[in-house]
Amino acid sequence: MRAWALLSDRRWIALLALALHPWPGHAAEPQFLPEVAPLSEFPDAGSATRREGVFLPPQAPRLLTPGMTKRQVYALLGVPHFHEGLLGARRWNYILDFYTGQGTEYRICRLQLRWDRRMRLERIAWSDASCRDMVYPPAQPQAAAGPLPPPVPAVRPRSLTVHFDFDKAALSEEAQRDLAAFMTEAGPDGGMLSVTGFTDSAGPDAYNDRLSLMRADNVARHLVAMGVPLSKLQISGAGERSPARSSDGPAKEPLNRRVLLEWTAGAG
Known part of the structure; x- marks a missing residue:
């Protein structure tokens, strides 16, 4: 009786080992x-x-x-x-x-x-x-190896928009990270990179024109520090014209406080 009890203990130990340990490859083939x-x-x-x-x-x-x-x-x-x-x-x-x-x-x-x-x-x-x-799972037939499909060419991003705080021209940390990622994926490129600043509709037109250009200049300086030649940049300020989101009257619309980067003719 004690012998069978000992075997019972060993059986549960064996089953526990089955459940907890992976099986080597050679044991998988009967x-x-x-x-x-x-x-x-x-x-x-x-x-x-x-x-x-x-x-x-x-x-x-x-x-x-x-x-x-x-x-x-x-x-x-x-x-x-x-x-x-x-x-x-x-x-x-x-x-x-x-x-x-x-x-x-x-x-x-x-x-x-x-x-x-x-x-x-x-x-x-x-x-x-x-x-x-x-x-005993039946062996699966091995599929004939065919030619590898041609690699899918990576899609280069053509534009990027970075946003600014109200009445500010300094780049946020998030904007700096976005610029670095954009240039890693899209550049260097053979064409020109347009850098255009914008503002919301709050404030005088002349002030907004100057603020939009300051924003574009700061983005351009950051790109030059990253190694982009200044000769490849087209820098301009559009003030509150061409808003990303229209608004009635003076409005502090966050989406309009931005700088838009776009590759122009010659980019490939």
């Missing part, structure tokens, strides 16, 4: 393929001692190999689920439950083991092919 037997060869499920079956990872029955002893099988699968006895019985039958991978859905499978006169495992049979395939 040396044989168990057969599929007609359901008439299996005992009536109503006479099972464990009619609900047991949940096991597919790797557990995958370790079954002809020539194993009953104790070795017991360590993997436990006691058989029908009144077949542990000593002298030539057949062991199990009801195994395997999760399908679709949520909590599972499939009930029947497994039969047969022993030779020396009580060594000689035959392994499943109730149907789909159950066997869950434990």
Whole structure:
């Protein structure tokens, strides 16, 4: 009795190892393929001692190999689920439950083991092919390698808009990061880079013209510091003309306080 209790402890240790440890690649390829037997060869499920079956990872029955002893099988699968006895019985039958991978859905499978006169495992049979395939997945055909598709050319950004605080011409940290990313993706370029400043409609026209040009100048200075030749820049201020968003009367519209960068003719 103590010997079987010790085997039971070892079985749970083995199953815990199955659940927690990945399987090496060579263990994934069985040396044989168990057969599929007609359901008439299996005992009536109503006479099972464990009619609900047991949940096991597919790797557990995958370790079954002809020539194993009953104790070795017991360590993997436990006691058989029908009144077949542990000593002298030539057949062991199990009801195994395997999760399908679709949520909590599972499939009930029947497994039969047969022993030779020396009580060594000689035959392994499943109730149907789909159950066997869950434990021994069929090899997938290798697709013929074809030519690699041509690389998709990267799309260069053609323009960038950076925004400013009200009545300010200094670049924010975010604007500086946007400028650096834009030049990394779009430049250097063979064409000219137009740098145009704008303001909202609050304040006199003359003041807004000067503020828009200050904003464009500050962006241009930042680009030159990044290595862009000054000769490649077209710098201008448009004041409150050509707003990004129209507004009625004096308005502090944030989207209009901006500098627009655009590659012009010759950019490729």
